[in-house]
Amino acid sequence: MSSADPDFAIVGLGLIGGSIARDLAALGATVAAFDADPATLDDACTAGVVRRPLPASLAGAGCARAVVIAVPVTAAPGVLLGLRSQLRTDTLVTDVGSTKQSIEHAALRQGMGEQFVGSHPLAGDHRAGWSASRPGLFRSTRAFVCPSPRARNDVVQAALDLWRTLGAQPTLTTAAEHDRQLAWTSHLPQSVAYLLAAAIARSRADRDWLGPGGRDTMRLAASPPELWTGIALDNAAALGHALAAFRRCTADLEQALADGDEARVRELFDTARQWYCGG
Amino acid sequence: MSSADPDFAIVGLGLIGGSIARDLAALGATVAAFDADPATLDDACTAGVVRRPLPASLAGAGCARAVVIAVPVTAAPGVLLGLRSQLRTDTLVTDVGSTKQSIEHAALRQGMGEQFVGSHPLAGDHRAGWSASRPGLFRSTRAFVCPSPRARNDVVQAALDLWRTLGAQPTLTTAAEHDRQLAWTSHLPQSVAYLLAAAIARSRADRDWLGPGGRDTMRLAASPPELWTGIALDNAAALGHALAAFRRCTADLEQALADGDEARVRELFDTARQWYCGG
Numbered sequence: 001m002s003s004a005d006p007d008f009a010i011v012g013l014g015l016i017g018g019s020i021a022r023d024l025a026a027l028g029a030t031v032a033a034f035d036a037d038p039a040t041l042d043d044a045c046t047a048g049v050v051r052r053p054l055p056a057s058l059a060g061a062g063c064a065r066a067v068v069i070a071v072p073v074t075a076a077p078g079v080l081l082g083l084r085s086q087l088r089t090d091t092l093v094t095d096v097g098s099t100k101q102s103i104e105h106a107a108l109r110q111g112m113g114e115q116f117v118g119s120h121p122l123a124g125d126h127r128a129g130w131s132a133s134r135p136g137l138f139r140s141t142r143a144f145v146c147p148s149p150r151a152r153n154d155v156v157q158a159a160l161d162l163w164r165t166l167g168a169q170p171t172l173t174t175a176a177e178h179d180r181q182l183a184w185t186s187h188l189p190q191s192v193a194y195l196l197a198a199a200i201a202r203s204r205a206d207r208d209w210l211g212p213g214g215r216d217t218m219r220l221a222a223s224p225p226e227l228w229t230g231i232a233l234d235n236a237a238a239l240g241h242a243l244a245a246f247r248r249c250t251a252d253l254e255q256a257l258a259d260g261d262e263a264r265v266r267e268l269f270d271t272a273r274q275w276y277c278g279g
Numbered sequence: 280m281s282s283a284d285p286d287f288a289i290v291g292l293g294l295i296g297g298s299i300a301r302d303l304a305a306l307g308a309t310v311a312a313f314d315a316d317p318a319t320l321d322d323a324c325t326a327g328v329v330r331r332p333l334p335a336s337l338a339g340a341g342c343a344r345a346v347v348i349a350v351p352v353t354a355a356p357g358v359l360l361g362l363r364s365q366l367r368t369d370t371l372v373t374d375v376g377s378t379k380q381s382i383e384h385a386a387l388r389q390g391m392g393e394q395f396v397g398s399h400p401l402a403g404d405h406r407a408g409w410s411a412s413r414p415g416l417f418r419s420t421r422a423f424v425c426p427s428p429r430a431r432n433d434v435v436q437a438a439l440d441l442w443r444t445l446g447a448q449p450t451l452t453t454a455a456e457h458d459r460q461l462a463w464t465s466h467l468p469q470s471v472a473y474l475l476a477a478a479i480a481r482s483r484a485d486r487d488w489l490g491p492g493g494r495d496t497m498r499l500a501a502s503p504p505e506l507w508t509g510i511a512l513d514n515a516a517a518l519g520h521a522l523a524a525f526r527r528c529t530a531d532l533e534q535a536l537a538d539g540d541e542a543r544v545r546e547l548f549d550t551a552r553q554w555y556c557g558g
Contacts, residue, residue: 207554257519
């Protein structure tokens with residue numbers, strides 16, 4: 001690595017990529033970055049966060065110590081393709097998407113399995129974009145780290161170190177296990193927030209009659225639909241399975257209400273509270 | 280009203296009743312109160328919030344300027360029964376429950392229609408009990424005020440004044456309209472939070488893998504199941520209708536995911552976001 005090489009190359013300066021760039025720059029690292037929105041890239045350079053703006057070809061990204069792909073999951077495989085011809089063999093390639101199997105498959109297909117380690121920090125938010133990015137976003141959050149089956153130990157360590165540097169607690173797992181579990185703990189709640197808002201919208205109920213509880217339950221409905229359409233389709237099988245199970249629970253409650261079956265309603269609510277409160 | 284009569288009598292010193300008592304006492308009013316838990320009543324007296332503890336018979340409550348029933352919706356009709364024989368005709372009787380038709384019917388049945396005005400402040404929370412009650416809980420919140428069809432104008436005004444005194448913004452409506460709308464904007468979100476937690480509990484997913492978004496979506500699952508079992512059953516027809524519509528939305532999303540139909544997934548998420556963000 002020449003002294004002119006950047007320490008990190010970040011592709012996409014949204015909430016996650018922008019926050020990573022801010023923290024790394026604050027720690028003194030040289031950050032190179034690209035964003036499809038020229039104004040965002042300008043802002044990040046003016047703020048002193050990005051030292052080297054990258055062109056759309058990403059030329060120059062491949063000689064960084066680590067490349068972080070922080071674009072929507074549907075766009076991430078295309079970024080890998082752009083990097084392939086220029087990557088140094090000791091560079092860690094990671095991403096931050098909410099699904100981990102499709103990007104891993106893309107990395108393996110492109111012969112980048114040895115240096116690819118998928119990541120997913122649980123720091124998502126209903127806000128989005130560079131303007132929502134901020135220092136310290138990852139402090140004390142969990143970051144899933146999913147090494148490809150071919151990943152070298154040194155790049156796995158580099159991925160773990162990166163998240164620790166950002167203050168996150170890395171959890172090692174596989175891409176398959178990640179996607180199976182996150183279908184339940186993230187993609188299902190996100191989908192349900194959208195479904196709840198969509199169902200109420202169709203009912204023409206008065207939005208002003210929402211209380212603080214209802215608003216919180218649907219807070220994720222403010223999340224960017226384009227981002228989540230991609231995630232939902234990318235994990236369609238596992239999410240579909242979770243949605244079907246959830247729909248059966250809903251039908252159970254409807255039946256219990258129709259029957260006036262107090263014990264059954266109560267049991268369902270008790271199970272829920274006990275699990276949520278960690279009992 | 281003799282000078283020895285309390286200004287307000289509050290039955291139930293939970294989150295809502297306790298917070299009302301705190302605010303009224305802070306404004307210099309004489310508060311009489313009963314709570315089924317003797318320790319709670321003792322605490323409220325020791326804190327100087329309740330000046331007159333009431334017995335289980337509620338003897339003495341009926342000569343207050345206003346009686347506020349702040350017990351679970353299933354217990355509220357029984358409180359009306361206890362008050363009936365001792366009520367002065369100029370006393371406002373109100374409640375704070377999340378359903379408004381059943382308590383109004385009970386008031387009418389017991390010949391208390393002229394002085395009964397149902398209330399429902401949108402200040403509920405997943406926390407409960409006297410220990411969760413606090414000053415200023417109603418500041419800037421909406422309070423639905425549902426006069427019985429026979430209510431006299433002076434008691435309606437007294438109910439509106441009470442909520443304004445507590446800092447809330449009263450919204451006049453009918454019990455039927457309240458229950459129909461709140462099935463969508465409150466009882467459905469609450470039920471969905473329980474259903475989401477129950478479905479994930481059954482899946483045996485790892486609770487530690489929840490992110491901040493998933494946790495917020497299910498925050499209401501920490502609410503007291505006994506309270507919400509009563510509310511759900513008390514508004515079973517309207518809530519069942521809302522749950523069925525919501526379940527059909529869920530099935531739509533499952534189908535769109537199974538078909539890989541990006542446009543349909545996106546349209547659903549867009550509808551949701553637009554409604555939630557007030558677009």
